[in-house]
Amino acid sequence: MPDLTEYDVILVASSAGTDSQAMLDYVAECARAADVTRRVVVLHTNLGRAEWPGTEGLAKEQAAHYGFRFEERHRAQLLL
Template sequence: MPDLTEYDVILGASSAGKDSQAMLDYVAECARAADVTSRVVVLHNTLGRAEWPGTEGLAKEQAAHYGFRFEERH
């Protein structure tokens, strides 16, 4: 496990699917243990019309659940 205190930003890419949710849960656990939760950013890259309706909102909701900052790119 890397030393998370060495990073300015801990970026997690999220599609809002089950794998992304599992990743966020693990990142949250590790970030809490290292006391660096304020450095975690969840990034969702939208797929436009190819994305299921509501996916972007779900990714944002998942990030909020852990208290992580959320960003999206189009």
């Protein structure tokens, strides 16, 4: 893991899947140890119709569990 104190923002991409949850847990542990949890932002890219219902909400819940800020992005036109 790089020195997290050297970053202004620690952006974590999350699909809300099990691999994202495991990664969030690891980042949370490292961010706590470096005292930089306020710098962590969880980003979920909404895939529109290609995404399972409730995925964005789950990603938001996972971010909240660790006290991380949550952001969502999506494309306004087309499927992806």
